[in-house]
Amino acid sequence: QLQLVESGGGLVHSGGSLRLSCLASTFRLKKYNIGWFRQAPGKEREGISCIRGTDGATYYTDSVKNRFTISKDNTENTVTLIMNDLKPEDTGIYYCATDGRKTVLDLLTTTWGLSCGAEQHDFDSSGRGTQVTVSS
Numbered sequence: 001q002l003q004l005v006e007s008g009g010g011l012v013h014s015g016g017s018l019r020l021s022c023l024a025s026t027f028r029l030k031k032y033n034i035g036w037f038r039q040a041p042g043k044e045r046e047g048i049s050c051i052r053g054t055d056g057a058t059y060y061t062d063s064v065k066n067r068f069t070i071s072k073d074n075t076e077n078t079v080t081l082i083m084n085d086l087k088p089e090d091t092g093i094y095y096c097a098t099d100g101r102k103t104v105l106d107l108l109t110t111t112w113g114l115s116c117g118a119e120q121h122d123f124d125s126s127g128r129g130t131q132v133t134v135s136s
Contacts, residue, residue, distance in 0.1 A: 009130030022096030
């Protein structure tokens with residue numbers, strides 16, 4: 001079973017920073033597609049950033065581009081999301097997830113899918129999440 005554990009959330013003021021960590025506890029994540037997702041109260045889960053397993057390419061949605069940075073440490077078996085210039089609309093539960101390398105590449109059709117190696121719905125192995133709250 002693919003298990004991921006998120007940490008690093010907290011309460012910050014607008015303009016502040018946080019560093020989220022995603023630890024793979026049961027597998028080596030080097031070649032796995034890893035995505036960060038968030039879910040705001042009353043809203044659906046949305047993908048915000050990913051790092052592709054095949055080549056380490058990264059992708060960010062427009063809402064976090066130039067503010068968030070994703071990186072992978074194969075030695076520590078973690079994926080980190082550094083979040084700068086946080087805004088109240090960044091509030092939510094943040095999850096990291098993987099598709100478990102089961103995605104058929106020929107079926108990818110969206111910008112997220114082509115950039116991250118799997119469509120958002122394929123990232124179905126995730127942790128329990130970590131809460132991020134940004135006050136105005």
